[in-house]
Amino acid sequence: MSTTGVVVRGGVVHIDNSYVEGGTASFDVGSDARIYLRGSTFQGLLRRDAVAMIEDQGGNRGLPTL
Secondary structure, three states, X not given: OOOEEEEEOOOEEEEEOOEEEOOOEEEEEOXXXXXXXXOOEXXXXXXXXXXXXXXXXXXXXXXXXX
């Protein structure tokens, strides 16, 4: 059982109008991943590789400044 809401490795993920929660982290994004976020709520820490591409498309809550 993972305590991370979403784990992305080597893929492209769009999260729209969703609630993402994790005890350890809301999401964990690897170096070769791309993630697009819009209109969603995040509860938990954000873990990401320094070169991971994360695009905040607006309307998100609980997301730190990227």
